[in-house]
Amino acid sequence: MTNSGNTSASLATATLSPIRIISNRLFRNPVAVSALILLIFLHLTALFAPFLTPYSPVTQRLQDYYHPPTKLFWSDPGGSFSIRPYVAPDIPTPGHQFILSPQKRAPVIFFAHGYAYKLFGIFPSAIHLFECRYPINILGTDDLGRDIFSRLLYGAQISLSVGLIAIAISYTLGLLVGGIAGYYGGAVDNVLMRLCDVLMAVPGFYLLLALTAVLPTSLSATERYTLIIVILSFVGWAALARVIRGIALSTRERSYVEAAKALGVSNLRIILRHILPETSTFAIVSATLAVPGYILAEAALSFLGLGIREPTPSWGNMLASAENLEALTQYPWILVPGIAIFITVIGWNVLGDGLRDALDPKGLR
């Protein structure tokens, strides 16, 4: 929406588009902005996971299972202070204990060559943010000696994108079905809404379990990931469609809708341009607030072993190894994915709240 951007003070015709007004209001809310920055940061780390991680998520060092987070030394072997951290190797010992030999410490090398990868699946590279001659596990290792930091970032690719893609699918579906049901009314409305009722009458999590349980085990990780997103979206759209339908029912009585009909505008175009935008405030806020639900659902499924399968990491299946009390008390660093989920969910919720305030027309001046 271009505005004339004129500077003539005499005519009060300078026009701010609704999007500008809303973003201005959002950016004045420090809490929401922090949440937004946090989320952008999280998604960027997921996107650049191959570059940021020193190990591939599936590399195992079986002898180093449940290795505690690597201690970083901020001084060289001579003892003088160094900005570049040093890492010391473990002294080989029998049994499961890790004793460092600090005098052998080696520097962390930044932008070093490591395992080969393709950034965004396109650009081949082998450069990593940091590498070291000795094992460096800044968040420790899991039960198979895999680097938790690397798995956390690769897991974020799955856990974060599940929420976004599932929202995109279920909201497209929910908006269209709700818009069509509300706009046409009558029999169309009845059929579509009873379908929603049926979907909503089945307890959501059991439906999820049932649907994922029938997935064949032979599926590749990617196929499984795709299908889980589809299943999550399939369960999620009905409640939204009901609300959208309610808004559409009242919007279609507006005289601008009748005016659009009198201009010969097609029904689909009226739904897309005049009915659905009326629901955007609700849809944006509820979508933002629904993302954590999908992230949690994926985590729950993966935790139960029905979602993303090992060895592909996701925050949910990483947490699965934290389910026994012994592991939890002795190796608390394996809870890190839980903290990541916690932060992400809080971030989305805070952002959703901020958006709701920004979109509230009562404060729109």
Next chain:
Amino acid sequence: MADSKQIVLSVKGLKTQFKTQNGPVTAVDGISFEIAQGKTLGLVGESGCGKSVTGLSLMRLIQHPGFISQGEVYLDGEDLLKLSDKQMRDRRGGKIAMIFQDPMTSLDPLYPVKDPLQETLKLHRQMSASETRPEIVRLMQQVAITDSEKRMNNYPHQFSGGMRQRILIATALAGNPRLLIADEPTTALDVTVQAQILALMRKVQRDTGTALLLITHNLGVVAENCNDVAVMYAGNIVESAPVGQLFEKPLHPYTQGLLKAMPGEAVAPRQPLSTIPGSVPGLSELPSGCRFRNRCSLATEICANQTPQLKTYYNEHLAACHHIQIES
């Protein structure tokens, strides 16, 4: 307007009904009228007499539970009621356009005012987005909006009611309509703005030669703007005549009552205005015979037994009443 008799719209026996729990009620009961090119027909009547339903029926915008049960609507010889939904959609906004009552709510607040204009030009004149710009400017100038280059990007809330109605008129004109239906275009506006809008519509009609169906309950508006008048009562046309004749020699008792009820010079100061006793009967409880008889001072037995038909009395002056005496 070489041939003033070129009929643009011809309505024959149009009947629009609404389904209710107690069976269908008839909102428009078999009305017929014609409008010639460049002419204006005023459709007047009280609230609920079927004026707006008539307008919407011509556009085929009657919504469920309403439906058109009978009749023919010829626009340039083509029966609109026989077209498919898609064909009808092509006509709407193109050959037949409508201006609605309330300019405050007829523009979507989410889009700049140029949006409906652009939409119409794209839909009905096959223009690309870039071609529409000069035409939008021209249309906005035609309805006397100055600075239209800038104003077209403004949003509806930045326009006054009169300005918005101008936008709606410009939108209706954008498709070069043969027939323009204006459903109480000035009811929601100030009196001064009303006069401007009506003057504008007269000018626009002169410029474009479109036929106009002006739906209103304001007899003053009719007197100033119309060539012909049709008076509706409870779904029927009870009288139709050229405008001068109707105001000079109203034949139907209802029309006479309406005209008497207008404040004018004939009314003495501080005297109550004359009114028509009673109120319009509900559509589901219409009296037998003449629908006006319960409120009519001339009513006799025949009015209850026989429905009066429209008859021609003078040249082009029709009325439906059993008790019309013509002094010749």
